[in-house]
Amino acid sequence: MHYPVVVVGAGPAGLFLARLLAADGLDVAVLExxxxxxxxxxxxxxxxxxxxxxxGVSPVIKGFTGAVFHGPDGKTLTIQGREIKAYVVDRVRFDRELAGLAAKEGAHIHLETGVREARREGGEWVISTEKGEFRADILIGADGAGSAVRRMASIPCPAKTISTVQAEASLHVDDVHVFLGSFARGFFGWAVPHHEGMAKVGVGVPNGNALTAFDALLKRIRDELGDARILSIRTWTIPVGGLERYSFPGGCLVGDAAALAKATTGGGVFTALRSAQLAADAVKGCLRNGKRMVRYDALLKRELLPHVRTHMRLHSLYSGLTERDISYLFSLLSKEENADVVASLGDVDFPLRSIFTLIRREPRLIGFLPKLVKAVR
Ligand SMILES: Cc1cc2nc3c(=O)[nH]c(=O)nc-3n(C[C@H](O)[C@H](O)[C@H](O)COP(=O)(O)OP(=O)(O)OC[C@H]3O[C@@H](n4cnc5c(N)ncnc54)[C@H](O)[C@@H]3O)c2cc1C
Incomplete structure (x- = not known):
């Protein structure tokens, strides 16, 4: 079977890209x-x-105007804005609705079609799968953290990954709770309300054992929020900080395959969708005007990579903070006169804007400048 474009992976990045290309009249296959x-x-x-x-899809469960941060010593800081800063969505439905829109535009989604190997032959890709061979002019790796396409294109693995453990728990919480401390140095633990009486509780660690950190998180949740009964549990990794390159002859990587998630929060769906938009431009340029796929690297460099780097620097800064530093930050941010600016924090996609506003208001934060400089170097 020959398609002009084959996308490996039916996650948000692959499905969104397939939808954009199909809407533009291209014949696209998604292999999942x-x-x-x-x-x-x-x-x-x-x-x-x-x-x-x-x-363009929104299977929303609940919206949040803020979050409750739990410091290492158990003190809390509530950041509460006026507008909705984040929604918790049904992620399974989110992906399925994206698949529905891609199929509606004419993309062909092949399930149970795991890709085993891909090789270049006479200017096209020959892709071996569990369901036989596919051929494509352009091959897209949208196959997530452990991307096989990245390996086949001989692009080195990302420099950094966050190891995570997340569980579904019966836990009654109304707000997003974030737990900070040395149990998850450089990252954090979380408890996020989901469907009625249920929450997602999890932890990420850049180096170290996420299962040990998860035990520590559960203890803190039980001490600070109440009993949580674990119903199911899963480990996963989030690649962060980007790659050496993102395109290869006749293809490119998008989303987690390209390690574009935010190193500060692990959020990767925004960058997955945005990288898919940029890849769609590059693919169209390649197929219709003979431009090279390397143009995708230039588009990423202009649009997304500066933010990916900012999140890495903030992550390095945060990783260098001790529990004492975090408690000190809590005391500064808890002051009454900072309430309005603290309330305006929370653009998780572009955090620097909020941070600069905060430093202008609370110059004592300059005390953290040496650590910031060290992180940026
Ligand atoms: C615990 C945890 C919590 C997270 N929470 C958030 C959050 O709250 N908000 C947020 O924005 N991000 C969050 N993320 C990150 C987010 O899940 C990812 O960044 C996002 O899913 C990336 O989308 P993607 O399409 O690139 O990859 P994926 O969603 O991983 O999709 C990749 C697809 O490729 C398929 N695939 C893999 N290999 C092959 C193969 N060889 N052949 C065929 N198919 C293949 C997979 O089955 C999968 O369907 C979280 C991550 C973790 C681990």
């Missing part, structure tokens, strides 16, 4: 190894309103 889209689920489903606008 699992029997259904959206499963197994590996996401908390906390998205900024920007993500839902971009995706």
């Amino acid at each position: 190894e699992h029997a259904s889209v959206g499963k197994p689920e590996h996401c908390t489903g906390l998205f900024s309103p920007r993500v839902l606008r971009l995706a």
